[in-house]
């Protein structure tokens with residue numbers, strides 16, 4: 001059984017996803033991270049993706065589906081996947097469902113619920129490593145990257161204008177997807193307005209008792 005993490009930007013999906021992946025052996029597909037890697041390439045597609053991300057807009061669906069197909073193709077047959085940042089709008093949910101069915105994959109969603117004021121605070125304070133691109137939450141206060149010692153900078157799309165655009169997109173486009181999956185019984189909601197260790201305890205409990213991967 002695969003997992004899909006849902007939650008507003010800054011809800012902790014990336015950090016919790018990594019904790020879950022380390023504990024249960026999921027392969028992580030982090031949509032924003034996969035796109036940022038492509039955006040760093042000096043290619044036509046890379047430049048196009050970079051400008052879309054910096055404007056806080058969404059990358060087209062066909063590009064995303066191709067990236068996921070490639071990711072799945074390179075996995076061992078028994079691998080479990082944790083998806084983060086997909087699907088984000090109703091049409092993408094339909095193509096994602098079709099792609100999952102075609103690859104014989106099933107998923108449960110976990111929604112990390114955090115109030116808007118809290119995510120605005122977190123997004124303005126988080127930083128990523130200029131060198132290896134690892135993202136550090138606002139709770140990480142050191143000056144250098146814990147992985148490679150690189151310089152930490154605010155992500156280029158964590159500026160107030162882009163944050164506003166991304167939050168609006170979440171309410172208008174991703175919430176309807178979440179509501180649809182909730183009705184289908186595919187989503188478990190957890191409280192994400194706690195410190196990261198407490199959220200870790202909660203998400204592990206959900207996985208152990210309700211999902212059993």
Ligand code: AMP
Nearest residue numbers: 031032052053056057058059085086088
């Ligand atoms: P994130 O790291 O999830 O905040 O994503 C960063 C950026 O990547 C977004 O603002 C979008 O431009 C792009 N992106 C991430 N996920 C998707 C998606 N599912 N569909 C389209 N674009 C996406």
